[in-house]
Each structure stands twice: as C-alpha cells, then as structure tokens.
Amino acid sequence: MSKTVQIGELAVEVVRKAIRTMRVTVYPPAGRVRVAVPLRLPEETIHQFVLSRQAWIQKHQARFAALPQPVAVTYQTGETHYYQGRPYELRVHATTSRARVVLSEEHLNLYAATGSTPAERAAVLNAWYRARLKEQIPALLTYWEPVVGARAEDWGVKQMKTRWGTCNIRARRIWLSLELAKKPAGCLEYVVVHELVHLHERLHNARFWGLMDQFMPDWRQHKAALQTNPTGQESGGGDDAD
Structure with missing residues (x-):
C-alpha cells in the first residue's frame, strides 16, 4: 500500500x-x-x-x-535509440515478412509491417533488446557465480519501472531490467553481480557493500555509468539511500 x-x-x-x-x-x-x-x-x-x-x-x-530530459518516442526513422550505451539512428523499414531489428554500424534497422503503430514497433525493438540480453547473461553468470560463491537457480529479463534488478532469495531467482540493454555493457555485469551478492546478504548494509568490494572492486564506476549514462528516454532505476 x-x-x-x-x-x-x-x-x-x-x-x-x-x-x-x-x-x-x-x-x-x-x-x-x-x-x-x-x-x-x-x-x-x-x-x-x-x-x-x-x-x-x-x-x-x-x-x-x-541531465538531458527524456523525449517522447514514436519509433520513427530519425530517432535516436541506444544499445550498450551507444546511440544509434533508428531506421524503420516496411516489410511483409517477419518483423525484426538488424544492427548496423550506425543504425538500428527496424523492419515492421506497413502501417504498424508505435506500440507495435516498440514491441519489435524491445523483443530484440530482450534477445540480446538473454544471449549475454548466461556467460556473465558462468563467470561470476564462482567468483561470488552463489548460484542463481533461475533468472529472467522483464520490463521494470523502478529497479535495474531484483533477487528472490528464497527461490534464488534474479530478474534483470530490459532497460539494461541500452546501458554500457559493464552496467549489466554490475547488476548481475549485485543481485548474486544478495544471495549472501539481503540488505544493502555494510556487509553487502563489503562483499561487492571483495568480488568486484570497480563496481562504483559501473554503478556511476548506470546512473549517468543517458538514453534520451525515461528508464527504470534510480538513486537509492538505505
């Protein structure tokens, strides 16, 4: 409530x-x-x-x-969208085949049906973001779980309005924000480690941050990038104080 x-x-x-x-x-x-x-x-x-x-x-x-203020997006050609902290120009292409996104050196090429709505184009781009994160997360878990000494029994990606990640300690399940696809790669790594450390310590207390220092000494720079790297659009996450 x-x-x-x-x-x-x-x-x-x-x-x-x-x-x-x-x-x-x-x-x-x-x-x-x-x-x-x-x-x-x-x-x-x-x-x-x-x-x-x-x-x-x-x-x-x-x-x-x-910071630069968020702008309303309608998923039209010419807009700027981010992937791994880098801005790309969106180019929308009409297609009668499968909706998809193709990344090139300077552009995010979004293929959608003629007459598609902004919501439909957003769904295509978000599906692409989700797929990219799901490609990257297993390798990060494989590397970091032995370092942290904690294993996630399950993980997933979902849209979050107020968090970059969450951890269900009892189920040993972590969730990662879809918005992390837009942030620099180190931000995703930081959040993965952050949530794994919660399997040792539920609270953001001195013990928690001490474990972060032990396992990932440079976590502060990744957290700073997570909080300050612009995407030009409102995203999940925020600045916390316990």
Missing part, C-alpha cells in the same frame, strides 16, 4: 512493505521520491528519516534536472 505525503519541501510516495529497514529512492527524470518502510512504522519516524536524507535527496534531484 502506498500514499503520497508532504514532508518538508518534498512530495514523497510512502510504500509500506514487509521489510525491516527504510529505504529512500530518487527516480529520474523528474526526481520523484519514494520511501519504502516497514508495515507498522510510526509516521513521525518516517518523517524524521526523510528529513535526515533531505540534502541527499535534493542533491540527486538536482543531478537529474541537469
């Missing part, structure tokens, strides 16, 4: 969940603020927590405001 409340100068979405600690997240592009809190936590404690993080929140809101 969630509700939006005014805390100081901030409009904050408060979400009550079956968790033990509070977590505040700032989301691009407009700097929306969301705080996840335990189910029975008093309102006053929530207000104090958010106010104690106000400077952090405002810093990230200012950073998002300084």
Whole structure:
C-alpha cells in the first residue's frame, strides 16, 4: 500500500512493505521520491528519516534536472535509440515478412509491417533488446557465480519501472531490467553481480557493500555509468539511500 505525503519541501510516495529497514529512492527524470518502510512504522519516524536524507535527496534531484530530459518516442526513422550505451539512428523499414531489428554500424534497422503503430514497433525493438540480453547473461553468470560463491537457480529479463534488478532469495531467482540493454555493457555485469551478492546478504548494509568490494572492486564506476549514462528516454532505476 502506498500514499503520497508532504514532508518538508518534498512530495514523497510512502510504500509500506514487509521489510525491516527504510529505504529512500530518487527516480529520474523528474526526481520523484519514494520511501519504502516497514508495515507498522510510526509516521513521525518516517518523517524524521526523510528529513535526515533531505540534502541527499535534493542533491540527486538536482543531478537529474541537469541531465538531458527524456523525449517522447514514436519509433520513427530519425530517432535516436541506444544499445550498450551507444546511440544509434533508428531506421524503420516496411516489410511483409517477419518483423525484426538488424544492427548496423550506425543504425538500428527496424523492419515492421506497413502501417504498424508505435506500440507495435516498440514491441519489435524491445523483443530484440530482450534477445540480446538473454544471449549475454548466461556467460556473465558462468563467470561470476564462482567468483561470488552463489548460484542463481533461475533468472529472467522483464520490463521494470523502478529497479535495474531484483533477487528472490528464497527461490534464488534474479530478474534483470530490459532497460539494461541500452546501458554500457559493464552496467549489466554490475547488476548481475549485485543481485548474486544478495544471495549472501539481503540488505544493502555494510556487509553487502563489503562483499561487492571483495568480488568486484570497480563496481562504483559501473554503478556511476548506470546512473549517468543517458538514453534520451525515461528508464527504470534510480538513486537509492538505505
């Protein structure tokens, strides 16, 4: 359950969940603020927590405001779309055969039926993104699972509005955001390691980040690229503070 409340100068979405600690997240592009809190936590404690993080929140809101703002996309020839952190010009081609995407040196060539809608063209491009991620993830798991010392029993790719990845510890299942296909390759690797480390430690606490330092010492640069690399479109993920 969630509700939006005014805390100081901030409009904050408060979400009550079956968790033990509070977590505040700032989301691009407009700097929306969301705080996840335990189910029975008093309102006053929530207000104090958010106010104690106000400077952090405002810093990230200012950073998002300084980034290039997302543009509405209609999946027409001439638009810029991203793959692995690199911009490509979209070229839409009418076809009577199978809808598909073909990557060239400078272009994403999207083949779709004549008269296709933006939603239909988006589905074609997203299917291509999903396939590319599913090609890349098995090799990353094969490499990183022995390093981390944890094995995912299952994994998948799905569209996420507020996360780059999630981990179901009980099922030992990880999910990775479809938006990672647009980010530099190191970002995908970082999120894979991040979610595997959650199989050792559920919380984002000192132990968790210590394990990240142990297994992937350069994780900070990948996280920074994940947060700052533009795609020109609104995507999942945000800046978190526990």
